Amino acid sequence: MYILVTGGAGFIGGHLAEAFLTDGHDVIVLDNLEPFYAEGIKQRTLEIHRETATEHEGAYQFVEGDVRDQDTVEQLVADVDIVVHQAAQAGVRASVANPRKVTDINIDGTVNLLEAAKEAGVERVILASSSSVYGKPESLPYDEDHPTEPVSPYGVTKLTQEHMARVYTELHNLPTVCLRYFTVYGPRMRPNMAISNFVSRCINGKPPVIYGDGQQTRDFTYVRDVVDANRTLLESAAADGDVLNIGSSDNISIQSLAETVRDQLAPELEIVYESAREADAQHTHASVEKAQEVIGYEPSRTITEGVGEFIEWYQANRDWYEPLVQSS
Numbered sequence: 165m166y167i168l169v170t171g172g173a174g175f176i177g178g179h180l181a182e183a184f185l186t187d188g189h190d191v192i193v194l195d196n197l198e199p200f201y202a203e204g205i206k207q208r209t210l211e212i213h214r215e216t217a218t219e220h221e222g223a224y225q226f227v228e229g230d231v232r233d234q235d236t237v238e239q240l241v242a243d244v245d246i247v248v249h250q251a252a253q254a255g256v257r258a259s260v261a262n263p264r265k266v267t268d269i270n271i272d273g274t275v276n277l278l279e280a281a282k283e284a285g286v287e288r289v290i291l292a293s294s295s296s297v298y299g300k301p302e303s304l305p306y307d308e309d310h311p312t313e314p315v316s317p318y319g320v321t322k323l324t325q326e327h328m329a330r331v332y333t334e335l336h337n338l339p340t341v342c343l344r345y346f347t348v349y350g351p352r353m354r355p356n357m358a359i360s361n362f363v364s365r366c367i368n369g370k371p372p373v374i375y376g377d378g379q380q381t382r383d384f385t386y387v388r389d390v391v392d393a394n395r396t397l398l399e400s401a402a403a404d405g406d407v408l409n410i411g412s413s414d415n416i417s418i419q420s421l422a423e424t425v426r427d428q429l430a431p432e433l434e435i436v437y438e439s440a441r442e443a444d445a446q447h448t449h450a451s452v453e454k455a456q457e458v459i460g461y462e463p464s465r466t467i468t469e470g471v472g473e474f475i476e477w478y479q480a481n482r483d484w485y486e487p488l489v490q491s492s
């Protein structure tokens with residue numbers, strides 16, 4: 165298959181492109197190397213893609229460009245079978261600080277892609293959505309029928325993206341699937357997220373810092389599970405026109421997460437608490453029953469197992485990853 169991965173130099177898109185290349189697909193990555201965090205992490209990802217493509221003999225192309233650039237998008241989409249759309253301004257706090265930028269990239273960029281995909285008649289567009297579409301929890305765990313009331317501009321853009329995808333499926337018969345990811349972690353993860361922060365601080369003998377009282381809970385998803393869901397959807401029409409939660413369903417309080425990391429790396433450290441950040445969701449917890457039924461999705465790791473693996477990866481890659489995490 166010939167697959168376009170937008171945002172493929174980023175954390176999740178980077179793993180997707182690597183997995184598709186390993187499976188023998190041909191891959192184009194479109195990414196504008198947005199300086200939201202250290203570019204060195206993205207450059208390392210692109211290096212891994214080139215190495216993987218050489219090993220598996222798939223065609224690979226990296227295009228430095230913007231999903232908001234209609235000509236570029238039309239040109240690239242014209243040749244591919246599947247579009248896997250990960251490019252976005254991620255991050256709730258960034259969206260509070262700069263809501264215009266997030267609507268510009270996440271909504272206008274997505275419409276560009278959907279338009280091009282409709283014109284080219286691609287087989288499917290798989291889009292990265294987010295647990296942020298739920299916002300205020302009425303009941304937990306969230307299933308896909310839970311009301312959507314985002315509490316950040318970012319969440320609003322992801323919900324709009326979902327509606328736009330559904331409308332393209334209904335109006336134009338363009339197969340689309342939106343995957344609502346629940347906080348994703350793993351090798352090369354974005355800096356400034358709880359897990360990368362806690363690990364980086366504890367490994368350097370600094371206490372983990374919690375914003376708020378630590379009682380907020382999160383459903384952390386290992387990036388390989390996100391990859392598996394996307395892989396299945398390359399070949400499956402079972403979720404076309406629909407949304408699926410992709411989480412671990414093993415949720416944990418931020419305080420327990422900080423303790424888990426601290427206990428593995430520096431048990432003597434005392435956790436530090438600072439004031440809560442605006443627009444952060446209080447709780448996220450995924451029901452993955454629908455994804456299990458529709459595409460056979462099975463989360464593969466508990467949070468303790470996944471964090472342990474991430475710590476091992478961090479230690480093995482500390483020389484290049486840590487300075488980039490700390491400079492972000």
Ligand code: NAD
Pocket residue numbers: 170171172173174175176177194195196197198199200206229230231232249250251252253254255269273292293294295344345346347348349354
């Ligand atoms: P990321 O920031 O690492 O990756 C996004 C990539 O998109 C970056 O490489 C960036 O350079 C690129 N990009 C940004 N604007 C662009 C533009 N205008 N044109 C082309 N490329 C552009 O983030 P991530 O964590 O890998 O997230 C990937 C997707 O998953 C995003 O859509 C995000 O909203 C979604 N998501 C992520 C999480 C998570 O926990 N990481 C959770 C829910 C949803």
